[in-house]
Amino acid sequence: MKKTLIRGLLNLLPMALSLWLFASLFASLDALGQQLLALVQAPTLFPGAGFLLVVALVFIAGLLFSVSPVVWLWSWIERQLMRFPLFKSVYGSIRDIASLMNRDPSRPNSQQTVLVRQANGGYVVGFIMTDTPPQPLLDALPAGEWVPVLFQLSYQMAGVTSLVKREDLIKVDWSFEEAMRFNLTAGISQTSESATAGSQDKKYGVPNKTE
Numbered sequence: 288m289k290k291t292l293i294r295g296l297l298n299l300l301p302m303a304l305s306l307w308l309f310a311s312l313f314a315s316l317d318a319l320g321q322q323l324l325a326l327v328q329a330p331t332l333f334p335g336a337g338f339l340l341v342v343a344l345v346f347i348a349g350l351l352f353s354v355s356p357v358v359w360l361w362s363w364i365e366r367q368l369m370r371f372p373l374f375k376s377v378y379g380s381i382r383d384i385a386s387l388m389n390r391d392p393s394r395p396n397s398q399q400t401v402l403v404r405q406a407n408g409g410y411v412v413g414f415i416m417t418d419t420p421p422q423p424l425l426d427a428l429p430a431g432e433w434v435p436v437l438f439q440l441s442y443q444m445a446g447v448t449s450l451v452k453r454e455d456l457i458k459v460d461w462s463f464e465e466a467m468r469f470n471l472t473a474g475i476s477q478t479s480e481s482a483t484a485g486s487q488d489k490k491y492g493v494p495n496k497t498e
Contacts (some may be wrong), residue, residue, distance in 0.1 A: 315339045386449065400466040401436060402457040412470055413438045416448075417454070424450065441473040 313335075320337025323344075324330070329335065351357045369375045397413040412434040420435050433455040439446040459466070 290433070304338070330471055351491060398463040400459040400461040400463060402459055403436065403438075403451055403455065404457075411438060412466060413449075413451075413456075420450065439467060439470040443471075479490075 296349050309310075317335055317338040320340035321331055323340060324337060352361070365378075368378065401413050401415055402410040404410055415434050416437050417435060419434060425433065428450060432455050433450045434456070435448050436451045436456070437446050437448050
């Protein structure tokens with residue numbers, strides 16, 4: 288009975304948390320939209336009207352940011368605000384994370400998954416985030432082609448960035464998203480997916496590829 292309860296919890300909990308998260312996000316955006324409607328004294332015609340208003344405003348903002356004058360004006364505002372050290376630190380970090388999430392699939396993927404050999408003979412999974420390190424770092428380092436490699440810590444949003452010679456890296460044909468999920472869950476996600484696929488193959492009579 289205990290195993291059955293744990294199995295049910297492990298299967299239902301991720302779905303329940305995901306639905307709760309999206310429901311909370313919807314409620315927050317809908318409340319924000321209703322406040323905007325109240326400012327202009329417009330009636331709320333139906334539930335969810337505030338959410339649709341926020342989505343429409345974000346879409347219009349996306350259209351405006353494709354116009355050069357708007358982009359120039361926004362860049363000028365950014366430069367003025369970035370003069371404040373505290374704002375620069377907070378806003379710069381959030382902007383960098385947003386730009387990482389908003390990667391264009393049509394462009395070459397610069398986040399290359401690599402393996403780095405450790406002193407004990409093991410290997411650690413890392414990611415080349417950029418091919419052009421800051422020039423002050425290159426000036427301080429010995430001669431060689433150095434690249435910044437991110438080592439993501441499991442079950443944390445934190446990571447360690449190390450400068451490694453490109454010749455010491457082993458490139459891996461593995462997508463950034465799958466490798467990052469593997470690192471974040473310490474390989475548990477990969478094990479769970481393999482186990483799920485194996486159980487489904489047995490259920491539907493799919494032969495084992497190794498046989």
